[in-house]
Amino acid sequence: MSEVKSSQDEEFREYVAARSAALHRAAYLLTGNWATAEDLVQTTLTKTYLAWSRIRTTDSIDAYARRILYNTNASWWRKRSNREKPTEVFEDRADLSRDFTEHAAVRDAMWRHIAVLPKRQRAVLVLRYYENRSDAQIAEILGISIGTVKSQASRALAGMRKRLGTPASALGVAMEPREAA
Incomplete structure (x- = not known):
């Protein structure tokens, strides 16, 4: 039994090594905040790990993880009672904006x-x-x-x-x- 668990753990580690960067990018694009994106990816990977023995033999591991990512994000913003409000100008970045390239400013x-x-x-x-x-x-x-x-x-x-x-x-x-x- 421990050999099976060890094999599954190794497969999961390989999946995380191969796909975590893509999950982080998607999470950041959804949340607009690196810290929240990291929390979202961590939660996604935890839920994926818990289902790993069930999904590891399918061709849709990535689809399963991405669905968890998007559903968890949706669940988080539904539950928040004190929502953050985006602003037009970030005070802490106002002085730095002239140092950015034109591409970064447009982005x-x-x-x-x-x-x-x-x-x-x-x-x-x-x-x-x-x-x-x-x-x-x-x-x-x-x-x-x-x-x-x-x-x-x-x-x-x-x-x-x-x-x-x-x-x-x-x-x-x-x-x-x-x-x-």
């Missing part, structure tokens, strides 16, 4: 606009444009219909265009709606 401006989106719209944009997921994959991960994915993406992009007062493509980011894969 920061884009994230400020993404941060004010409703959580589901943000999740759809992160999955679509930063993880390059198809509408069907997004629907499966978030547990919503493909039509909801498309409407949430459309609303998110329309709201961002309105706030930006310019097409997103003018900012050098590919954020235009794309064909469903």
Whole structure:
């Protein structure tokens, strides 16, 4: 029995080594905060480990872990009673902004606009444009219909265009709606 457990533990360690960086990126894109992203990944990996003996032989380990990541994030923001409010200007970064390159400034401006989106719209944009997921994959991960994915993406992009007062493509980011894969 201990050999089986040891083998499973080694397989899980290999999975974590191979996929934790991608999970951290996705978690950061969802939360906009490295500390919260690290907590989210830790929780995701703990839940994945607890189910490891059941899922380790499937082809969808990564899909299972990502679903845990997105569902845990959604659960966290549903439960929070004192929600943080994003602001237009970060006081501690105001003096540093002139030192950033133009690309970093555009990226920061884009994230400020993404941060004010409703959580589901943000999740759809992160999955679509930063993880390059198809509408069907997004629907499966978030547990919503493909039509909801498309409407949430459309609303998110329309709201961002309105706030930006310019097409997103003018900012050098590919954020235009794309064909469903």
